[in-house]
Amino acid sequence: MNKSLLIVYHSGAGSTKTIAEIYCCLLENLCTDHQIHLTPISDKGAFQNIQEYDLIILGFPTYHSEPPASMKEFAEEMPPMNTPQKLFLFTTYGLYPANSLRIIGKQLKKKNYLLCGTAGYRGPATDAALLLPKISPLLVFGKKTASRLVDDLLEIKHCLEGGKVNESMPRFKLYSLLNYPNQYFGKRVKHKLQVAAEDCIHCQQCIKGCFRDCWKPGNAAPIFDPTHCEHCFRCIHHCPESAIILSRKTKTRVKLTPSFYSNKKELLLAKIHKMIKE
Ligand SMILES: Cc1cc2nc3c(=O)[nH]c(=O)nc-3n(C[C@H](O)[C@H](O)[C@H](O)COP(=O)(O)O)c2cc1C
Ligand code: SF4
Ligand code: SF4
Incomplete structure (x- = not known):
């Protein structure tokens, strides 16, 4: 063999x-x-x-x-x-x-x-x-x-x-x-992911792509459930319309796409x- x-x-x-x-x-x-x-x-x-x-x-x-x-x-x-x-x-x-x-x-x-x-x-x-x-x-x-x-x-x-x-x-x-304070606070910041509903094309990529099941279908746009989110930011980087954001300020930041x-x-x-x- x-x-x-x-x-x-x-x-x-x-x-x-x-x-x-x-x-x-x-x-x-x-x-x-x-x-x-x-x-x-x-x-x-x-x-x-x-x-x-x-x-x-x-x-x-x-x-x-x-x-x-x-x-x-x-x-x-x-x-x-x-x-x-x-x-x-x-x-x-x-x-x-x-x-x-x-x-x-x-x-x-x-x-x-x-x-x-x-x-x-x-x-x-x-x-x-x-x-x-x-x-x-x-x-x-x-x-x-x-x-x-x-x-x-x-x-x-x-x-x-x-x-x-x-x-x-x-x-x-x-x-x-030395990095402990950074690690301590970094882990406790719970980023609130939001969808700019006007940009969402309902492709469901975020729902299918999240291995922590954090996105559920919604009427205007998918709904984020932070319970098991590990903040890998995959959904933000891969959304084809850059519709998922941390804040309006981060909307135009570089996306690391497939x-x-x-x-x-x-x-x-x-x-x-x-x-x-x-
Ligand atoms: C939530 C989060 C926390 C991170 N923390 C660290 C870190 O403590 N030290 C570090 O060197 N890189 C850190 N990074 C960067 C990632 O380790 C790096 O970008 C990695 O290559 C991502 O791999 P992936 O695309 O396979 O998830 C962090 C990234 C994320 C999203
Ligand atoms: S990946 Fe982006 S465009 Fe597709 S459903 Fe999710 S939020 Fe909408
Ligand atoms: S950041 Fe990662 S774990 Fe959290 S919702 Fe997006 S894809 Fe899922």
């Missing part, structure tokens, strides 16, 4: 999805005798037969210096393993990932998942795009993303092909303590292919 690899990701606007898709695309070329499956955590069957995989890669963004609630809940639901299951984690972040990889690594270690590697990629800051006036350097993947991806994928190949692996739990990041991310993905892949050829 072929060896196989599962890539499971959680992504709001699309930074993490972009990296997960690049992983999948490059690993398919790099590890031709392996079956590779890519799936979002919202896919109900995401961890069916998880024990049959030789390696599991989990990718998620960092929100308020932590993994998002959806990712923690997913890790909570992952089944305990009888024998050590190899695991690789990556996160995307706007400025710094703090301890988010360590948090999921620790959570899964208790269930016998062996963390054999981690990676972090600076990506477009999906919060800053909406909350701050336009700061271009915050809206791109980090300059070293392509070369990091190549190094990380070679490490994953080694791990997948049965190379010796040691546990590589990231150390506790002391700097995260086509924004598919361009970024093509650019990164082109850069990586060029690096490999050289």
Whole structure:
């Protein structure tokens, strides 16, 4: 039987999805005798037969210096393993990932998942795009993303092909303590998402796209229920009419749309292919 690899990701606007898709695309070329499956955590069957995989890669963004609630809940639901299951984690972040990889690594270690590697990629800051006036350097993947991806994928190949692996739990990041006030207040700000009803074209994209079930159909426009919202801002970035807003002031801020991310993905892949050829 072929060896196989599962890539499971959680992504709001699309930074993490972009990296997960690049992983999948490059690993398919790099590890031709392996079956590779890519799936979002919202896919109900995401961890069916998880024990049959030789390696599991989990990718998620960092929100308020932590993994998002959806990712923690997913890790909570992952089944305990009888024998050590190899695991690789990556996160995307706007400025710094703090301890988010360590948090999921620790959570899964208790269930016998062996963390054999981690990676972090600076990506477009999906919060800053909406909350701050336009700061271009915050809206791109980090300059070293392509070369990091190549190094990380070679490490994953080694791990997948049965190379010796040691546990590589990231150390506790002391700097995260300095960020604590920011994290504390950031988590407590409950953004009130509103729809500018005059702009809504009733496409239902927000209702279908939210994995926390926060949008319900309404007469003039969908209605927001904040109960389980994790403020990933996906609905705001992806609304085709920019009808979902945090406030009138943020209406014209840059939107990180699916086509924004598919361009970024093509650019990164082109850069990586060029690096490999050289
Ligand atoms: C609510 C929220 C909180 C965030 N908090 C942080 C943070 O604490 N540190 C950081 O470096 N980036 C932070 N970011 C930026 C995201 O980590 C970054 O944009 C990530 O690539 C988004 O990935 P996604 O598009 O897959 O959700 C935050 C973004 C959001 C939406
Ligand atoms: S995604 Fe935007 S346009 Fe579509 S239903 Fe939701 S608010 Fe209306
Ligand atoms: S309603 Fe909240 S959880 Fe749902 S897509 Fe929008 S920001 Fe994300």
